[in-house]
Amino acid sequence: MTALPPAFPDPSLARVYGDAFELVGNTPLVRVNRIAAGLPAEVYVKLDQHNLGGSSKDRIGINIVREAIASGDLKPGDRIIDFGAGNTAIGYALAGIATGHPVTAVAAPTLSPAKASLLRLLGADIVPGRPDVPKDDPEHWGVIAARYENEDPGTWWARQESNDTNPAAHALSTGPEIWEQTDGRVTHFVAALATGGTATGTGRYLKGRNPEVTVIGTAFDDTPVGRGENNLARAVAGEDGLEEDWSPNIDVQVLDRLELREKAEIIAFGWHVARTEGLVLGPSSILSLQVALELAAQAPEGSVVVSFSADSGRDYLQREYDPAWLRENELGHVADRVAPVGEPV
Ligand SMILES: Cc1ncc(COP(=O)(O)O)c(C=O)c1O
Structure with missing residues (x-):
C-alpha cells in the first residue's frame, strides 16, 4: 500500500x-x-x-425515460412523476432536461433541503407524500403518484419499484x-x-x-x-x-x-x-x-x-x-x- x-x-x-x-x-x-x-x-x-447527478439513480432515471419514449408510453411533453428518496428524481430531472419532459417528484418530509434545492435547480416540482403510512392512505406517496396520473392524461408514472427498465439499466x-x-x-x-x-x-x-x-x-x-x-x-x-x-x-x-x-x-x-x-x-x-x-x-x-x-x-x-x-x-x-x-x- x-x-x-x-x-x-x-x-x-x-x-x-x-x-x-x-x-x-x-x-x-x-x-x-x-x-x-x-x-x-x-x-x-x-x-x-x-x-452526473451524484448518484446511481442517473442510470435508471435515464434508462426508464429512454425506454418509455421508445415504447410510446411517454408521449412528447408528458410529465414524468414518481415517488422516492430523491436520487431517482434527480435522474428523471436530468432525463427530462435531455428530452424535454417536465418532472414531478413525490417526496417524503425527510427529503433533505439540499436535495430539494437541487431538484428545483434542475427544474423539477416537488409534492409531499409519505412512505410510512398504509399503502391505501391518501397521503401515501404511491396514492399521490397514482392520483396525478389518473387525473391528468399528460402525466406518466414511471414506477421505479416495478419497472423492469430499472434493473435493466x-x-x-x-x-x-x-x-x-x-x-x-x-x-x-x-x-x-x-x-x-x-x-x-x-x-x-x-x-x-x-x-x-x-x-x-x-x-x-x-x-x-x-x-x-x-x-x-x-x-x-x-x-x-x-x-x-x-x-x-x-x-x-x-x-x-x-x-x-x-x-x-x-x-x-x-x-x-x-x-x-x-x-x-x-x-x-x-x-x-x-x-x-x-x-x-x-x-x-x-x-x-x-x-x-x-x-x-x-x-x-x-x-x-x-x-x-x-x-x-x-x-x-x-x-x-x-x-x-x-x-x-
Ligand atoms: C442512497 C441509496 N442507496 C441505495 C439505494 C438502493 O438502490 P436500489 O433501488 O437499486 O435497490 C437507493 C435507492 O433508492 C438509494 O437512493
Whole structure:
C-alpha cells in the first residue's frame, strides 16, 4: 500500500466528454486499502456518486425515460412523476432536461433541503407524500403518484419499484462495467436494497458471465426488510410459496444472501471510513462496505469483493455526518463516539 499516489495520473489518460450526459455510467472502481489491510480478499467500492447527478439513480432515471419514449408510453411533453428518496428524481430531472419532459417528484418530509434545492435547480416540482403510512392512505406517496396520473392524461408514472427498465439499466451498464474493471475476477457483489434494481440488474449480469458470483443484498434494521416486516429475508433464505410483499424489482433468485445491520453502527463506521480512506460515502454505501469487509475476512484468498456506493456522504453532511443531527435523532451515543476529531472511531 502506498501512502500517497507517487504523482499525478498520466494526463494522456484524461478523457474528454462530448456532452454532460456522457458522465452517466463508467464510474470509478476504487480499491480500499487501509480498512481492508491484511484481508485475504481484494475489496473495491464502485463509486456511483461520480455520475452526473451524484448518484446511481442517473442510470435508471435515464434508462426508464429512454425506454418509455421508445415504447410510446411517454408521449412528447408528458410529465414524468414518481415517488422516492430523491436520487431517482434527480435522474428523471436530468432525463427530462435531455428530452424535454417536465418532472414531478413525490417526496417524503425527510427529503433533505439540499436535495430539494437541487431538484428545483434542475427544474423539477416537488409534492409531499409519505412512505410510512398504509399503502391505501391518501397521503401515501404511491396514492399521490397514482392520483396525478389518473387525473391528468399528460402525466406518466414511471414506477421505479416495478419497472423492469430499472434493473435493466444496471444489467446494461453497472454489471458490464464491474466485469470489465475487474477483468472478470469479481467473486462477490454487495449492494443495498431499496427498489432492488441495483442488486437484481447487476447481479443478473454478473451471474450470466459467471454463475459462481455471489450477490448479497443489504438493508438497515430500521427499514421494513430489516425489521422483518415482510417476507424477503425468508424468501432469500430459500423458503418457497411466500406472498411476494417486497419491491417487485428485487429478484430473490439473484440474491444469495440478505445482510441486515444496525444503523447506528454503520453511521459510526461511515465516519471511520472518511477518516481512514478519505472516502465520504452515503449511509447505504457504508452499510454495503461493512458487509463487504466482513465477507472479505472470511473469503478464500484471491476473492474480489465489489461493494456498491450509490451516493456521496456529502449528501448527508446535515444528517448522519452532523453531530447535532445525531443528538436530535436519538443517536447521541454515535455523536459521542465520532465527534472528537482525530480520535479513532
Ligand atoms: C442512497 C441509496 N442507496 C441505495 C439505494 C438502493 O438502490 P436500489 O433501488 O437499486 O435497490 C437507493 C435507492 O433508492 C438509494 O437512493
